[in-house]
Amino acid sequence: MNAKEAADKIRSYLDREEMLNFLFTLIETETVNPPGNEYLLHETILKSMRELGAEVEILSKDEKRPNYIGRIGSGEPSVAIISHMDVVPPGEGWTQHPFQPYEKDGKVYGRGALDNKGSLAASWAGIKALIKSGLKFKGTIYFCAVSDEEMGSTYGVEYLMERGFKPDYAIVPDSGTIDKAIIGEKGAAWFDLESYGKQSHGSTPELGINAIIKASKLIQNFEKFDFNLEYDKRFTPPTINVGMISGGNAPNIVASRCKVTLDVRYPVGITEEMILKRMIDEINALKMKDKDVDIRVGEVTTRHYPHIVENNSKLIEAFKDTAHEMGMPMSFETSAGITVAKIFNLNGIPAIAHSPDSDMAWHISDEFVKIDNLEKCAVLWATVIYEIVK
Ligand SMILES: [Zn+2]
Numbered sequence: 001m002n003a004k005e006a007a008d009k010i011r012s013y014l015d016r017e018e019m020l021n022f023l024f025t026l027i028e029t030e031t032v033n034p035p036g037n038e039y040l041l042h043e044t045i046l047k048s049m050r051e052l053g054a055e056v057e058i059l060s061k062d063e064k065r066p067n068y069i070g071r072i073g074s075g076e077p078s079v080a081i082i083s084h085m086d087v088v089p090p091g092e093g094w095t096q097h098p099f100q101p102y103e104k105d106g107k108v109y110g111r112g113a114l115d116n117k118g119s120l121a122a123s124w125a126g127i128k129a130l131i132k133s134g135l136k137f138k139g140t141i142y143f144c145a146v147s148d149e150e151m152g153s154t155y156g157v158e159y160l161m162e163r164g165f166k167p168d169y170a171i172v173p174d175s176g177t178i179d180k181a182i183i184g185e186k187g188a189a190w191f192d193l194e195s196y197g198k199q200s201h202g203s204t205p206e207l208g209i210n211a212i213i214k215a216s217k218l219i220q221n222f223e224k225f226d227f228n229l230e231y232d233k234r235f236t237p238p239t240i241n242v243g244m245i246s247g248g249n250a251p252n253i254v255a256s257r258c259k260v261t262l263d264v265r266y267p268v269g270i271t272e273e274m275i276l277k278r279m280i281d282e283i284n285a286l287k288m289k290d291k292d293v294d295i296r297v298g299e300v301t302t303r304h305y306p307h308i309v310e311n312n313s314k315l316i317e318a319f320k321d322t323a324h325e326m327g328m329p330m331s332f333e334t335s336a337g338i339t340v341a342k343i344f345n346l347n348g349i350p351a352i353a354h355s356p357d358s359d360m361a362w363h364i365s366d367e368f369v370k371i372d373n374l375e376k377c378a379v380l381w382a383t384v385i386y387e388i389v390k
Contacts, residue, residue, distance in 0.1 A: 001135070001390075002325065003318075003321050003322045003325040003326075003383055003387055004325040004326070006135060006383050006386050006387065006390075007322065007325060007326050007379050007380070007383040009133045009135060010126065010129045010130050010133055010135070010379050010382050010383055010386070011129070011375075011379045012133070013128075013129035013130075013132040013133045014125055014126065014129040014375060014378055014379060015125065015128070015129070016125075016371070016375060018125060018128075019121050019122065019124070019125035019374065019375075019378065020103070020108065020121070020371070022044075022048060022121045022124060022125070023101070023108060023113070023117055023118060023120075023121035023374075024101045024108075024110075025044050026041065026044065026085070026112065026117040026120060026121060027099060027101040027108075027110035027111065027112050027113060027117055028099055028100070028101065029041050029044065029099075030099050031085050031086050031087055031112075032086070032087055032088070032089050032090070032111075033086035033087065033088070033148060033149075033150045033151050034151060035064070036064065036065055036086045036147055036148055036151075036155070037064055038064070038065055038066060038085040038086055038147040038148075039063065039064045039065070039066055041085050041145070042066065045068050045085075045145050046068075048070075048124050049068065049070035049143065051128060052070055052072055052124070052127055052128055052131060052143060053072065053131065054070030054071055054072050054143060055070070055071045055072075056068060056069070056070050056071075057069045057071070059159060059160060059163050059165070060147075060155075060159075061154070061155045061159045062155055065147040065148055065155035065156070066147060067144070067145070067146045067147055067155075067156060067157075067159065067160055068144065068145045068146075069142055069143075069144050069160075069165065070142065070143040070144070071140060071141070071142055072127070072131070072140070072141040072142075072143065073137060073138075073139060073140045073141055073389065074140055075138045075139050075140060075389075076138070076139055076140070076168070077139045077140075077168040077169065077314075077388060077389065078139055078140035078141070078142060078167040078168045078169070078389070079139065079140075079141060079142070079167060079168065079169045079170070079171065079315075079384075079385045079388050079389055080141075080142035080143075080144055080165075080167035080169070080170045080171070081123045081127070081141075081142070081143060081144065081170070081171045081172075081173065081381055081385065082142075082144040082145075082146055082157065082170060082171070082172055082340065083116045083117075083119045083120035083123060083144070083145060083146070083173055083174065084116045084120075084145075084146050084147065084148070084149030084150070084156060084174065084340075085116075085117070085120070085145050085146065085147060086147060086148055086149055086150050086151075086156075087111045087112040087115065087116075087117070087150065088111075088115075088150050088363050090111050090365070091363075091365055092365060093365035093366070094365045094366055095365075095366055096109065096366075098110060098111040098365075098367075099111060101113065103371070106370060106371050106372060107368040107369060107370050107371065108368060108369055108371060108374075109366055109367065109368045110367065110368075111367055112367070113361075113367050113368050113369045114355070114356065114357055114361045114362060114367055114368065114369040115174065115361075115362050115363065115367070116149065116173070116174050118356055118369040118374055119173035119174060119355060119356065119377070120145055121374065122173070122356060122374040122375075122377045122378040122381070123143065123171075123173060123377075123378070123381055123382075124143060125374075125378045126377070126378035126379060126380075126381050126382030126383075126385075127141060127143050127382055127385070129378070129379070129382060130382040130383075130385070130386055135386060135390070136390070137386060137389040137390045138389060138390065139388065139389030139390075140167075140389065141385055141389060142167055144160075146160065146340075149174070149340060153340055153343060156340070157340040157343045157344070158343060161343060161347050166347070166348075166349060167349060168349070168350075169313075169314070169315045169349065169350050169351070169388060170341070170344045170349050170350070170351035170352075171315075171351070171352055171353075171354065171381055171384065171385070172339055172340055172341040172344070172351050172352070172353040172354075173353070173354055173355050173356070173377065173381065174339055174340070174341075174353060174355060175335065175337060175339040175341065175353035175354070175355060176333075176335070176353050176354045176355050176357075177355060177357045177358055178328075178355070178356055178357060178358045178373050178376065178377070179328070179329045179330055179331065179358070180330070180331050180332075180333055180354075181319055181323075181330060181331070181332050181333070181352050181353065181354040182333060182334065182335045182339070182341065182352065182353040182354070183234075183308060183309045183316060183332045183333070183334065183352055184232075184234060184235065184268065184306070184307055184308030184309065184334035184335070185304075185306065185307060185334065185335050185336070185337065185338055185339065185341065185342050185345075186235060186236075186238075186265040186266055186267055186306050186334070186335070186336045186338075187265070187266050187267075187268075187270075187272070187303075187304050187305045187306035187307075188263060188264065188265050188266075188302065188303070188304040188338060189262075189263075189264045189266070189272050189275055189276075189300050189302070189303055189304075190243075190261065190262065190263050190264075190300065190301050190302035190303075191261070191262060191264075191276070191297060191298050191299065191300045191301060192259050192260065192261050192262075192297075192298035192299075192301075193215065193218065193219075193259070193260045193262065193279070193283075193295055193296070193297060193298070194257070194258075194259050194295065194296045194297075194298055195211040195212070195214050195215035195218075195247070195257065195258040195259070195260070195293075195294065195295045196211055196256065196257060196294040196295070196296070197209035197210050197211030197212075197214060197254065197255060197256045197257070197258075197292075197294070198254070198256060199253060199254055199255075199256040200253075200254045201252065201253070201254070202250075202251060202252030202253055202254060203252070205254050207254075208254030208256070209254070209256075209292045209294075210254050210255050211247055211248075211255045211256055211257050211258040211294075212247045212248055212255045212258045214258070214290070214292065214293045214294070214295065215245070215247070215258040215260050215295060217286060217290065217293070218260075218282065218283065218286055218293075218295060219242050219260055221282070222240040222242055222262075225239075225240050227266075227270070227275070227278055228278075229269075229270050229274055229278065230269055230270075231266070231267040231268065231269035231270045232267050232268040232269040232308065234267075234268075234308065234333075234334050235267030235268060235269075235306075235308075235334045236267070236334070236336065237267075238264060238265060238266040238267060238270060238275070239264070239265050239336070240262055240263070240264050241262065241263040241264075241265075242260060242261075242262060243261050243262065243263050244259075244260070244261040245258065245259070245260050245261070246258070246259050247259060265336045266306060267306055267334070268306045268307065268308050270306070272300060272303065272305075276297055276300075279297050280297055283295045283297070304338050304342060305342075305346055307342055307345035307346055308334065308345075309345065309350045309351070309352060310350070313350045314388060315350050315351075315352055315384075315388065316332060316352065318384045318387040318388050319332075319352060319354075319384050320332070321387065322380060322383045322384045322387055323380060326376075326379065326380060326383070328376060328380060335353075339353050341353040354377070354380075354381075355377075356369055356370065356373035356374050356376070356377045357369070357373075358370060358373060
């Protein structure tokens, strides 16, 4: 059976109403992170897993922050589909209650409708349809609902890795759009540049060295900085964001210190060491022109390495074939954002991110998801999984 026939069969068993009922219950249960309180979904998730005939394992670093792994089958290879149960706070500007979901014009509205409860409901409905269809498979499917994605995954996917959860492949339906799958993510390095000067009276700035002005000479190039480094061209060039600046003590004192905090995003092919060295070279070049410049590069305080799934990976192949057979336009791209797909990839598990989004409705007020997109994704993801485990 080819991917088209499998997708058609799965689609014929997809129960839209059941999927929406599950989604409504998920949204009605408030799991705003912080604090998360994902345990409030305990009965809902267990029931959903029971309906898949899954063996359930619960891994919790904190009992109020559970992670559910529903296993279906026991052979090889294994594919996990992982959605998170927590949501960001509602914020302002909602026209209706954020936790009282409703359907209007083919969309479901409510906090989490897209991110990530819509995906959780769609992946569940897709897998349920696959099981009901009677299509046989040899491998293992993990249907997962995790905690703590919006605040760094310490209690979520990071903890699953610590506990040794290791599927062969993972699908993270939490980034990208309906027609764009994310196969790689840039790395990030956050660090300070510390500029030192010489204090003097504000009335005689010529007697001091102004650390703020020296720092500004360096950062003025950063708007479009050319790192002049080779990298994997499936990524966009490295970027610098000058995120924070602080320095000086008073208007009438020449500033002797200034600190600039950077967020550098960089592709595969470039390393953190190369970024820091490039920064030091830039400082040295400036020193050649102005001997009073004294700027030092601080420690990296936040660090994410870049990753990309190999082009010949079975996961990408299955995704490509299935989308094509289903007539869904799909590009495979890299991103500068960071999702839990990175945690999987850096732990040796190829993971692709994809989502039902087509309207950039992430984290907005009146968050919504198109029901058609949920249905398409439910079939697509279940078929991709089937293509790998069959
Ligand atoms: Zn999310």
